[in-house]
Amino acid sequence: MSGCRTARCSWSATRRRPWPALDAFTYPELKEAVRFILDDFYLKRGVTTVSDLSTPTAYRAMQDLRKEGRLPTRVRMNYFVRDPKMLDMVEASGVTTGLGDDWLRFGAVKFFADGVWGTTAAVYKPFWNGSGTTWMPNNTGGVNYDQETLNKLVLRAYQAGWQVQVHANGDRAQDMVLTAYEAAQKAAPRKDARLRIEHFAHFLVQDPERTEERLQRMKRSNVIISPQVAFLWRLTDVNVREPDVKFFPMKTIIDRGFRPPGGVDTVGTQNFATYPMFSIARAVNRDTKFGTIVQPEEAISVMDGIRMFTIWSAEANFLEKDFGSIEVGKVADFVVLAQDPLTTPKAKLADIPVDMTILDGKLAYAR
Ligand SMILES: [Zn+2]
Numbered sequence: 001m002s003g004c005r006t007a008r009c010s011w012s013a014t015r016r017r018p019w020p021a022l023d024a025f026t027y028p029e030l031k032e033a034v035r036f037i038l039d040d041f042y043l044k045r046g047v048t049t050v051s052d053l054s055t056p057t058a059y060r061a062m063q064d065l066r067k068e069g070r071l072p073t074r075v076r077m078n079y080f081v082r083d084p085k086m087l088d089m090v091e092a093s094g095v096t097t098g099l100g101d102d103w104l105r106f107g108a109v110k111f112f113a114d115g116v117w118g119t120t121a122a123v124y125k126p127f128w129n130g131s132g133t134t135w136m137p138n139n140t141g142g143v144n145y146d147q148e149t150l151n152k153l154v155l156r157a158y159q160a161g162w163q164v165q166v167h168a169n170g171d172r173a174q175d176m177v178l179t180a181y182e183a184a185q186k187a188a189p190r191k192d193a194r195l196r197i198e199h200f201a202h203f204l205v206q207d208p209e210r211t212e213e214r215l216q217r218m219k220r221s222n223v224i225i226s227p228q229v230a231f232l233w234r235l236t237d238v239n240v241r242e243p244d245v246k247f248f249p250m251k252t253i254i255d256r257g258f259r260p261p262g263g264v265d266t267v268g269t270q271n272f273a274t275y276p277m278f279s280i281a282r283a284v285n286r287d288t289k290f291g292t293i294v295q296p297e298e299a300i301s302v303m304d305g306i307r308m309f310t311i312w313s314a315e316a317n318f319l320e321k322d323f324g325s326i327e328v329g330k331v332a333d334f335v336v337l338a339q340d341p342l343t344t345p346k347a348k349l350a351d352i353p354v355d356m357t358i359l360d361g362k363l364a365y366a367r
Contacts, residue, residue, distance in 0.1 A: 046335030096161035121170030206244030261316035262308035280305030332361035
């Protein structure tokens with residue numbers, strides 16, 4: 001339910017070869033596919049900057065598209081790193097977070113600490129029968145690294161100057177990531193590291209002490225919580241009965257002073273979720289596609305939903321100096337919606353059409 005359930009995001013728990021499907025494309029085909037996705041799934045849905053986790057070949061395609069003047073959106077290129085050898089290559093390149101320009105910029109290094117909620121995420125107490133698709137008794141998931149290895153990987157990427165983000169769905173994995181982050185910050189203090197935990201989306205209220213401690217550690221180290229609220233939409237009526245779990249408790253997170261970026265985990269959440277208003281509608285309405293309202297006390301305002309997909313996203317990606325709000329001195333990127341989301345009935349938020357997407361003050365898409 002939470003976090004990614006896609007081949008892209010869960011392969012580390014199940015396979016040892018990333019993204020095999022991409023091998024089937026020729027390079028020119030891949031380049032056109034990248035252009036199509038950025039155009040159809042993002043630009044036309046009002047997205048001006050995509051924070052991506054793609055292959056080096058896809059990033060090459062984006063560079064070529066850019067040279068041809070055909071790159072539909074800005075892209076922040078994050079790198080997936082599995083092991084010390086991949087990190088060697090990243091280090092040897094001499095590149096770090098922030099290098100690039102307004103169109104293509106290097107983002108974070110991403111590690112995967114565990115798998116997906118209900119099956120392979122690393123938790124302290126066994127999963128509830130009903131939280132996962134392939135439930136097994138007494139299953140507490142698993143981690144991809146022991147603590148020492150994770151500490152070393154995180155420290156290396158961090159010391160090389162990278163922003164670090166770690167996929168950690170389960171509470172046990174999240175605590176390991178926090179331990180690694182704290183060790184890195186102790187070894188080489190950096191004021192504005194903006195370390196992130198991806199899919200930090202469920203609170204286990206059956207474990208209030210550990211949950212509270214985790215949140216306080218997150219706050220102390222200024223760790224960014226990166227949830228994907230669109231996943232709420234696909235929770236089944238069995239899933240939502242899971243006891244002792246808060247699903248995407250956005251209100252609690254925001255009330256505690258976190259500024260979570262809006263993300264979608266595109267393939268995992270279903271491709272229509274790339275329309276930010278879809279995710280904002282879920283954060284506001286907390287409804288599933290089966291019509292169930294999930295823990296309505298965690299609903300947030302439309303304005304906070306908009307912040308998630310604009311300024312808070314910019315901050316989580318080190319882009320807020322030039323992006324994330326319409327202000328004098330910033331780049332003129334914005335979307336024109338057919339209706340005002342602040343006055344549209346909440347049930348209709350996801351239906352608001354995109355009239356225009358503006359990039360650099362120029363019309364990039366018109367309905
Ligand atoms: Zn992930």
